[in-house]
Amino acid sequence: MPSIPTPILPGAGGLPKIVLAAPDGATAEIYLQGSHVTSWIPALGTEQLFLSRTARFAAGDPIRGGVPVCWPQFSGEGPLQPHGFARNVPWEVVGVTADEGDTVTARLRLTDSPTTRALWPHPFAAEMAVTVGGQRLSIGFSVTNTGDADFTFSGALHTYLRLEDVFQTTVEGFAGIPYKNTFTEQREDPQSERLLGFGPEGAGRVVYGAQRAIVRTGARTISLTNENFPDIVLWNPGVARAARIPDMEAEGYRRMLCIEAAVVGTPVPLSPGQSWRGGQGIEVAG
Helix, strand or coil: EECCCCCCECCHHCCCCEEEEEECCEEEECCCEEEEEEECCCCCCCECCCCCCCCCCCCCCCCCCCEEEEEECCCCCCCCCEEEEHHCECCCEEEEEECCCCEEEEEEEEEECCHHHCCCCEEEEEEEEEECCCEEEEEEEEEEEEECCEEEEEEEEEEECCCCHHHHEEEEECCCCCCCCCCCEEEEEEEEEEEECCCCEEEEEEECCCCCEEECCCCCCEEEEEECEEEEEEEEEEHHHHCCCCCCCCCCHHHEEEEEEEEEEEEEECCCCEEEEEEEEEEEEE
């Protein structure tokens, strides 16, 4: 595929970023810190990702919104800092290419360093592939064990969708599937209703084995599909929890919903030389 010269630009807080632009006008913005997608506008469309107006753009701080990369640990599911370190460290741009079908793809890479080894003592190589074009955003994530000892990991592509109003939003795709309530840490019986709605209390779920979700918000329908991620995480903090999040704007929780391709229930084991790849595809209509 032909490469596309893509300058590294100064973003918010002086953090470097790149901007992908497909021939049909679809765009995506990616900050090198965390290989963090902060914007996605499909062709002839509007912004589809929520980004808090009070998000911090500072070296070493996670960015509230977009698509943070949670790795090598999801949330508090292990001994590391919540959601691991991949979202807090700079990645390297490998290149940007023009693909068949009028899409463009950026590839970014993260390898172990003294900083990461001080937190997690394993050599690794991780890569993100972000593809945009038409009405679709695809994000691929891969990991290779470059060391001489086994390791395991959990993680997620922590996608924040932009909503008109979470109270007027429904999600389908989870009926009959067991889940954990992340607010109570309790396993719950499978949801019987086809559609899930939301109230002021918010929602937090790890839905084990879910592979697809359909979000209906206003006139839009957003379809999300896992690629080799075994679980889906759903999260909206609700009124009380949002008030305790310092970088969540007032009433911001009403305009966002996280639907995350995740590996939580069973961490992925990697032996030396082995690789794993997963991803999430997001498509919008309306």
